Amino acid sequence: MTVTTGPGRPSGGRLRGARRPGGRLRCFLRLALPFFLAREGRGAAIKFALAFGLAIGAVWIGFERNAWNQTFFGALERRDAAAVAWATLDWVWLLALLVGVSVQRAYLERMVVIDWRTWLTGRLLDRWLGRGRLWRIESRGTIDNPDQRVAEDARLLADLTVDLSLRVLLDLVELGLYIGVLWSLSGTLALPLPGGGSLDLPGYMVIAALLYAGIANLVAHKLGRPLAGLSATQQHREADFRFGLARLRDVAIEVALLGGGRREAGLAARRFADVRRNAVDLARRHRIYALFQTPFSYTVLNISMFVTAPAYLAGQLDLGGMMQARGAFSTVVASFATLVFAYPKLAELSAVLTRLEAFDRALADRTPRHCPHPAGRRAAADRLVLDGVVVTAPDGRPLTLPVDLVLAPGERVALTGASGTGKSLLIAAIAGAWPHHRGRIIHPSGGWPPVVITQRPYLPMLPLAEALRYPATDLPGTAAEMAQLLDAVGLGRLIAALDGPAHDWDRVLSPGERQRLALVRAVLRRPRWLLIDEATSALDAASEARVLDVLKGLHPPPAVLMAAHRDTAIAACDRVVRLSSAAGIIGPHRTVSVDGSSARS
Numbered sequence: 258m259t260v261t262t263g264p265g266r267p268s269g270g271r272l273r274g275a276r277r278p279g280g281r282l283r284c285f286l287r288l289a290l291p292f293f294l295a296r297e298g299r300g301a302a303i304k305f306a307l308a309f310g311l312a313i314g315a316v317w318i319g320f321e322r323n324a325w326n327q328t329f330f331g332a333l334e335r336r337d338a339a340a341v342a343w344a345t346l347d348w349v350w351l352l353a354l355l356v357g358v359s360v361q362r363a364y365l366e367r368m369v370v371i372d373w374r375t376w377l378t379g380r381l382l383d384r385w386l387g388r389g390r391l392w393r394i395e396s397r398g399t400i401d402n403p404d405q406r407v408a409e410d411a412r413l414l415a416d417l418t419v420d421l422s423l424r425v426l427l428d429l430v431e432l433g434l435y436i437g438v439l440w441s442l443s444g445t446l447a448l449p450l451p452g453g454g455s456l457d458l459p460g461y462m463v464i465a466a467l468l469y470a471g472i473a474n475l476v477a478h479k480l481g482r483p484l485a486g487l488s489a490t491q492q493h494r495e496a497d498f499r500f501g502l503a504r505l506r507d508v509a510i511e512v513a514l515l516g517g518g519r520r521e522a523g524l525a526a527r528r529f530a531d532v533r534r535n536a537v538d539l540a541r542r543h544r545i546y547a548l549f550q551t552p553f554s555y556t557v558l559n560i561s562m563f564v565t566a567p568a569y570l571a572g573q574l575d576l577g578g579m580m581q582a583r584g585a586f587s588t589v590v591a592s593f594a595t596l597v598f599a600y601p602k603l604a605e606l607s608a609v610l611t612r613l614e615a616f617d618r619a620l621a622d623r624t625p626r627h628c629p630h631p632a633g634r635r636a637a638a639d640r641l642v643l644d645g646v647v648v649t650a651p652d653g654r655p656l657t658l659p660v661d662l663v664l665a666p667g668e669r670v671a672l673t674g675a676s677g678t679g680k681s682l683l684i685a686a687i688a689g690a691w692p693h694h695r696g697r698i699i700h701p702s703g704g705w706p707p708v709v710i711t712q713r714p715y716l717p718m719l720p721l722a723e724a725l726r727y728p729a730t731d732l733p734g735t736a737a738e739m740a741q742l743l744d745a746v747g748l749g750r751l752i753a754a755l756d757g758p759a760h761d762w763d764r765v766l767s768p769g770e771r772q773r774l775a776l777v778r779a780v781l782r783r784p785r786w787l788l789i790d791e792a793t794s795a796l797d798a799a800s801e802a803r804v805l806d807v808l809k810g811l812h813p814p815p816a817v818l819m820a821a822h823r824d825t826a827i828a829a830c831d832r833v834v835r836l837s838s839a840a841g842i843i844g845p846h847r848t849v850s851v852d853g854s855s856a857r858s
């Protein structure tokens with residue numbers, strides 16, 4: 258037995274778009290560290306190390322190709338045909354090696370992305386769909402499109418982190434390798450001073466390369482900073498647009514009957530206009546960025562010529578040496594200016610982490626599925642007790658007046674009240690799915706959690722027998738029992754479909770048929786506590802009578818709390834609790850027995 262009390266106002270309102278310093282990095286570490294400690298992560302780490310090793314191999318080949326400049330151009334300068342021919346053969350061999358290494362490296366890199374994404378997706382799914390968080394997050398409405406954060410943001414995070422981390426590591430290796438080469442080729446430049454004399458500048462090419470790349474990094478940061486915010490908005494609007502389209506499939510029949518196709522096209526076009534508007538802003542910012550990045554990329558080689566020319570003119574380098582120094586200079590600049598080339602992707606990564614950070618915080622909600630808090634208060638007997646329970650909206654606004662109720666095993670109580678008085682939410686609160694309530698809900702010690710039948714039952718796209726066992730996979734109910742129950746509720750024609758193919762049952766069955774299947778499913782679970790939310794509202798009188806007969810004939814009889822409007826359903830219960838909305842009727846709730854006498858509950 259456990260007691261639940263409402264947690265009061267949610268703190269979820271801060272989640273949308275909230276940012277905290279270092280939050281993105283912490284969020285990344287929270288997601289990444291457990292992966293590398295898990296078995297899958299260790300396998301991926303080995304693949305990453307191999308990909309990195311191959312990438313270093315490619316750097317080494319590049320290094321050899323750079324040294325090849327010296328050999329080839331030296332031979333050319335000496336007009337040594339044989340040496341030129343050998344150098345050409347070397348070039349072919351290095352190229353073949355480079356192709357092999359690069360292809361295998363790209364493959365391993367993709368495999369690491371797949372492993373990382375698989376683990377990440379599984380973890381996000383487990384956390385999102387576990388402990389009743391799916392509904393809690395949905396009911397607060399503070400996280401937009403969580404489905405797309407699992408599908409799209411996890412994919413982007415895996416892609417971008419593997420790509421960027423490999424790139425940064427390689428840049429560091431290249432930088433270390435080529436700085437030494439460039440330093441040794443630079444020699445010492447004697448800078449003439451205005452008052453006569455000169456200033457000796459050792460390793461001047463290294464200093465020039467680092468200065469040049471450092472300034473480029475600063476400019477890249479200045480110009481690229483707005484890209485992160487624009488990328489986040491783009492991902493958000495794309496997700497809204499996709500969700501709107503996907504939702505249309507669920508309401509296709511209603512849209513068709515209402516003749517709403519054109520209007521829906523207009524609404525979708527309006528959402529797409531939001532996508533487009535931000536995409537244009539993003540494209541403009543990319544253009545500004547490219548106005549800097551493109552000339553930077555194209556001019557690195559030329560600049561390297563101007564920087565290395567003084568050493569050639571001073572006779573410190575021959576032509577081959579100058580060509581080698583030129584290659585080394587470009588590589589040092591390109592590796593040190595890693596920000597310039599990676600900024601657009603870094604901005605995208607930052608946007609993804611901003612979205613995942615808010616999601617991650619919502620997923621950190623530790624409210625237990627069925628017994629929020631405080632646990633430990635015991636009921637005197639095996640009963641469900643509601644003590645002054647007020648159901649509230651997520652913002653704390655009361656939706657009902659205080660409800661007192663005691664439900665004993667085997668009892669059947671009807672919950673009535675005008676539409677919108679909070680019957681469904683009270684049932685959800687008792688079941689632990691609606692955390693917004695005050696007062697105490699004391700759960701019974703045995704047979705809890707209850708089995709709940711909702712007004713619009715959900716049947717997963719599985720073969721019918723499996724859909725009837727959902728969410729369990731191995732209920733004790735046999736095929737014969739299922740068939741008997743289907744027959745009892747007037748759905749004998751579906752017996753043949755029990756082990757047939759999966760269908761989208763929401764589409765191929767009527768609401769009344771789905772309600773009857775939901776009752777069969779609940780009975781198969783042999784409930785001790787049954788919460789029913791207008792589960793016969795779509796049935797004709799005869800079908801409803803059959804369903805109520807099944808309910809009354811259960812042995813041992815479960816305790817039933819049934820939200821109902823119809824007299825027939827109410828008559829099947831021992832007592833009635835009438836609910837009034839907090840905004841409507843003022844006065845105490847009354848428990849009324851069906852024979853007409855009434856008593857304070």
Ligand SMILES: Nc1ncnc2c1ncn2[C@@H]1O[C@H](COP(=O)(O)OP(=O)(O)OP(=O)(O)O)[C@@H](O)[C@H]1O
Pocket residue numbers: 396650651656674675676677678679680681682683791
């Ligand atoms: N997520 C929500 N946030 C805020 N208010 C909500 C939310 N869900 C429902 N409500 C409001 O709570 C009130 C009670 O809703 P509920 O569905 O429990 O009524 P009900 O008595 O079951 O109605 P009906 O008999 O029509 O099924 C309604 O006024 C509804 O607008």
